[in-house]
Amino acid sequence: MKRSTLFFLVSIFLGILLLGNLFTWAIFRADTFRSSIDWEKYSNPYKRNTTLKLQKTGIHLHTNRTWFTPGRNTPEEIETIYAANGYKILGFTDYERITSPDSPKLAQIKGFEWGTNLRKRHMSVLGLEEASYDLFPLYADPENLQWVIDKLRSKDGFVVINHPLLNESFPLRLLSQLKEYDALEVMSPFGDIPKFWDKLLSEKRPSFCMASDDLHYLPREEYLRVRTSGIPNWRDLSSEIYKQEGESLMRYLLVNTDSLDEREVLRSLKEGNYLCVRKMERSLEEPKLGPIGLNSENEIHFDFEDTPISVDFIGQNSEILSHTSYQNKGSYRLKPTDLYVRVQVVYPTAVILSNPFFQKP
Numbered sequence: 482m483k484r485s486t487l488f489f490l491v492s493i494f495l496g497i498l499l500l501g502n503l504f505t506w507a508i509f510r511a512d513t514f515r516s517s518i519d520w521e522k523y524s525n526p527y528k529r530n531t532t533l534k535l536q537k538t539g540i541h542l543h544t545n546r547t548w549f550t551p552g553r554n555t556p557e558e559i560e561t562i563y564a565a566n567g568y569k570i571l572g573f574t575d576y577e578r579i580t581s582p583d584s585p586k587l588a589q590i591k592g593f594e595w596g597t598n599l600r601k602r603h604m605s606v607l608g609l610e611e612a613s614y615d616l617f618p619l620y621a622d623p624e625n626l627q628w629v630i631d632k633l634r635s636k637d638g639f640v641v642i643n644h645p646l647l648n649e650s651f652p653l654r655l656l657s658q659l660k661e662y663d664a665l666e667v668m669s670p671f672g673d674i675p676k677f678w679d680k681l682l683s684e685k686r687p688s689f690c691m692a693s694d695d696l697h698y699l700p701r702e703e704y705l706r707v708r709t710s711g712i713p714n715w716r717d718l719s720s721e722i723y724k725q726e727g728e729s730l731m732r733y734l735l736v737n738t739d740s741l742d743e744r745e746v747l748r749s750l751k752e753g754n755y756l757c758v759r760k761m762e763r764s765l766e767e768p769k770l771g772p773i774g775l776n777s778e779n780e781i782h783f784d785f786e787d788t789p790i791s792v793d794f795i796g797q798n799s800e801i802l803s804h805t806s807y808q809n810k811g812s813y814r815l816k817p818t819d820l821y822v823r824v825q826v827v828y829p830t831a832v833i834l835s836n837p838f839f840q841k842p
Contacts, residue, residue: 498618499619501616502616502617502618502620505617505625506617506620506621506622509616509629510624510628511624511627511628511630511631512624513623513627513658513660518687520839520841520842521841522752522753523687523753523838524775524838524839524841526752526753526754526835526836526838527737527754527772527773527774527775527835528752528754529737529752531737531738531739531749531754532738532739533737533741534737534772535736535737535756536569536570536735536736536737537567537568537569537570537734537735538569538570538571538572538590538734538735538736538746538755539563539568539571539572539693539694539733539734540571540590540592540607540691540693541574541594541666541669541691541694541695541696542572542573542694542696543573543575543576543594543697544556544559544573544575544580546578546580547577553698554698554699556573556580556581556582557583557584559571559573559696559729560582560585560587561586561707562699562703562729563587563729563730564587566730566763567767568733569588570587570588570590570746571590572589572590572591573589573592574592574605574606574607575593575594576594576596576597577593577594577597577612577613577614578593578612579592579593579609579610579611579612580593588741588743588746589743590608590746590747591607591608591609591610591743592605592606592609593605593606593612594606594643595633596615596643598617598618598619599618600649600650601650602626602650603643603650604629604633604640604641604642604662605643605666605693606633606638606639606641607638607639607641607747607750608638608639608747609633609636609637609638613632613633623655626655626659627658627659630659630661630662634661639663639747640661640663640664641662641665641666641693642662642664642666642688643666643693643695644666644669644671645665645674645677646674647671653680656681656686657681657684657686662688663688663689663750663751664688664690664750665681665689665690665691666691666692666693666695667690667757667834668690668691668692668693668732668758668832669692669693669695670694670731670732671695675834678690679795679797679799680798682797682820682821682837683797683820685820687837687839689750689755689836690757690834691734692732692734692757692758692759693732694731694733696729699729700729700763703729703730729763730760731759731760731762731763732757732758732759734750734755734756734757735755735833736749737755753836755836756770756773756833756834756835756836757833757834758831758832758834759832760831761829761830761831761832765830765831767830767831768787768789768828768833769785769787770785770787770833771784771785771786772784778814780813780814780815781812781815781822781838782810782812783810783812783826784810786809787809787828789807789808789826789827789828790827791804791805791807791826792805792808792811792824792825792826792827793824793825793827794822794823794824795822795823795824796819796820796821796822797819797821802822815838817840819840821837821838821839821840822837822838823835823836823837823838
């Protein structure tokens, strides 16, 4: 094919893409004005007492089921490794498709990752039967993104803003304009951003936390444990050549739920009835925790089995309102001036974040 012909075809393709994005930009828009906030929802995320406590949950996991990611792991390989490390619930989130293992060993939450655009604006969407496609590959303004969030929420999806600082995809100014997303990926392989989260919470932009591996490859040592014998495939060669380390088994949720049924798990996620965890290293022991909650005396309290190095009660603008060291029990009484308080726990092996307790106006 001549270079001029190739250039012509590429120009035609880009022109169609640009015109299509211009059309979607003009048509698919929603108001970002926030008329009211359901403060009751955010006042005590741990209010509901559940039958099962702190069920280990992995969200934001990619597989080889998407055509343009053939070198990744199968859902079955990922599930085998995560099951061996104590996980009870998994949510695969391939790009714009729903993925499930053929014979699941663990409880599953259906999900996908929205976003195939130049800015890497990605959202994990949980609980829907069908995936939605990104209609804004080149450009989207806040009203376009709000239209996407509204559409996903109208189908009862749980919407997570993924890695907001990657490629400055969701800067603070943009997230301050958006509304009704459920959670923000505060812990990811691209960095921990609790202070960024605090800035949004301090502006009365409430959301729950999310901790995710954003798994693209299992670490080589983990993959070798589940690899089947036979003629080497592309995944085997990729693992040998590139020695992929992956980011598995590091970041997860501990969900309180009445059962491992998908509807019950989603109910707990939408209530914020879970903790976000990042381990210091995937092979380390996990701390034994216990309840965090709000009692009738307006005290946020904790009671852990293992004694942490520190527990901080954190308020507006990341201010430490109260600090304890080497105590497995403690509490903080909310003051009238506290907009919100969240709990941050540090162990030698892990960091744990609670969801925020907002005071109702």
